[in-house]
Amino acid sequence: MIIINNRFVRLFPALKHLNIPNALTTLGMVFGIFACYFLTQRDLRTALIFMFLAGLMDFVDGFVASKLNQQTEFGQYVDTLVDFFTCGIIPVWMVFDLLVYEGNIFFDNVIITVAMIFYAVCALWRLAYYNIVEADKYFTGLPVPGSMMTVTMSVWCVHMLGLPMWFSAITFFTIGVLMISGIQLKKYGLWQKVMSVVSVIFLAIVLLYRG
Numbered sequence: 001m002i003i004i005n006n007r008f009v010r011l012f013p014a015l016k017h018l019n020i021p022n023a024l025t026t027l028g029m030v031f032g033i034f035a036c037y038f039l040t041q042r043d044l045r046t047a048l049i050f051m052f053l054a055g056l057m058d059f060v061d062g063f064v065a066s067k068l069n070q071q072t073e074f075g076q077y078v079d080t081l082v083d084f085f086t087c088g089i090i091p092v093w094m095v096f097d098l099l100v101y102e103g104n105i106f107f108d109n110v111i112i113t114v115a116m117i118f119y120a121v122c123a124l125w126r127l128a129y130y131n132i133v134e135a136d137k138y139f140t141g142l143p144v145p146g147s148m149m150t151v152t153m154s155v156w157c158v159h160m161l162g163l164p165m166w167f168s169a170i171t172f173f174t175i176g177v178l179m180i181s182g183i184q185l186k187k188y189g190l191w192q193k194v195m196s197v198v199s200v201i202f203l204a205i206v207l208l209y210r211g
Helices: 006-011 013-017 020-040 044-068 073-098 106-132 144-161 165-179 190-208
Strands: 138-140 184-186
Touching (some): 020 044, 020 073, 044 144, 044 190, 073 106, 073 144, 073 165, 106 138, 106 144, 144 165, 144 190, 184 190
Antiparallel strands (some): 138 184
């Protein structure tokens, strides 16, 4: 734990849980807020950078907590709340802000809206389930940070490359199903390394793309 004056802790008792992993988790939420701001400015490139940073914090905080032996119930709840905001809500906001209101076909808008609601509900249930199930070595269902990265890539392809909107809708539905499925994924396994490399490559493409 980070050492704080005991008198200060008596005034603000929640701060007794302040440590490096929880500080990193909180920083992820801050990055998510910046992503929201840049979405309102129609600056998708900068918003994606901050979403990437938020996802990175979610990976780093768990790794640091494990290495420092600072895994706590409080930290798990904070991580869940931040994950739902950054990985469950912001991708939905991104689609509403950048895709739906640019379309002219009502049918397409209904499909993508239903897909986004389904995705957000699955993220909520995935995170709640994770809090009540021991996950020392394996994740059950696709973790939400990886889910967020995948749907974000699909939104960028639709917005920047002109792919049809149903492409994102299918991605949101598919990822939602994977989040609440029974698939077993090893913690810090090969799949996470692959996802990390793909995310870095995607971020580089976003930064360099001038279309």
